[in-house]
Amino acid sequence: MKHEIATLLKGNHLNIEITVRGWVRTFRNNQFIALNDGSTNHNLQVVVDFNQLDESLLKRITTSACIAATGTLVQSQGKGQSVELVATSIDILGDSDAEKYPLQPKKHSLEFLRDIAHLRFRTNTFASINRLRNALIFGVHQFFQDQNFLNIHTPIISASDAEGAGEMFRVTTLDLDNLPKNEQGEINFNEDFFGRSANLTVSGQLEAELAAMAFTKVYTFGPTFRAENSNTARHLAEFWMIEPEVAFNDLKDNADLAEAMLKYVIRYAMEKHPDDIDFLDARLAEEEKQKPVNERAELGLKAKLQFVLDHQFERITYTEAIEILLQSPAYKKKKFKYEVSWGIDMQSEHERYLVEKHFKKPVIVTDYPKNIKAFYMRQNDFCEPGRETVAAMDILAPGIGEIIGGSQREERLEKLEQRMIEMHIPTKEMFWYLDTRRFGTCKHAGFGLGFERLVQFVTGMGNIRDVIPFPRTPKNCEF
């Protein structure tokens, strides 16, 4: 039988012979091995009797070696652990040269660990992050499955630009050194693998909408790709997105669903891995101490998450948000780098002001100017001339900024078609999207949650590169 250290530490298998496997974190006094198998940050203390073990074997018990230890689990004599394994035999499964091992038993910077992402799973920080990431994945599915949503796999290779923003990675099998050209001298994609130009998807939304027009409640949870050249702590070129789409929902229903989902998954992760939350709470507190007092967050990680669970998200319109910004001391003292006026695409400094300074909690901003949002968003019926808006919503989270973007969709064929033409979205090629508006259209709404931004929020990690195992960012595709 194979035992996990997390289970053993709960004291469930006392006084029977068992075998544990894992990686050595430290080996003290030729006697105490701190063994970790990734099930928890707490190591199992394995006690060896050096008189009974070969000298040569003892030498091979090094930091990062993989071993199997057999013995009896007993109540611990020493301080710091409840149980320990008194080993009768040790097998070295995989040797490791501790001198050459890049992870020394000391503090390493997050930047350094990014360069050795293949090994950083073996640190407490990344172990906690990845266990929470796993819990959040499962929590998302649980939330939707409990409400009978259907999980739809939307395509990863796509010929359309779902966001109309043109930030796509091309997928091709054409020979880049010898591109086929047509008579006009343009690349002839007829000769490409799909007989047309294709890309990695930026969002599964459009296909999810098709499914919602049959199943009512669906969601996708898949990888998405953006070739935006943003070198920030919030952007990845490859990230995972959760996109529910619900027939008969309006913008308010959409916001209710998003708020309920966020609260559910946060609670789920906190309950599943309280030790990891505690560990990351302490890590963040330590990190905050390095900052000047006026830049420190008011709440620690755990307090912040609990606060979010206990309070309703603020809901305001874009127009109200701009009004708040214009009235703010920050604006009056010219603290904002970017201009503030009705019609701007709010910059992260504006979003952070609203969330962190003004409301001090997550904020749902709705009804954005039509001109800064995607073609599929529903055009609001009653607008001031020159101030046309769409039924969009962004959810802004403290320390993160935009965590969710969504909208009620334009279900009226003429309005949608007209908007697509205005925005140069090919209506002919996207006949299939328009068909849902031709054949039994209905009000519907959905949103996209950036999964890594959620993981950042729950773990308190400042850089998105640290919440996905192998980040893809401009000029970086290692591992």
Ligand code: 4AD
């Ligand atoms: O706001 P976005 O672009 O919305 C959509 O893609 C819609 N089709 C979603 C929908 O309505 N079904 O992206 C949604 C979310 C953002 O709020 C953000 O959290 C995340 O995806 N996101 C990114 N996360 C990491 N790196 C990037 N480059 C991201 N771009 C967007």
Ligand code: MG
């Ligand atoms: Mg957005």
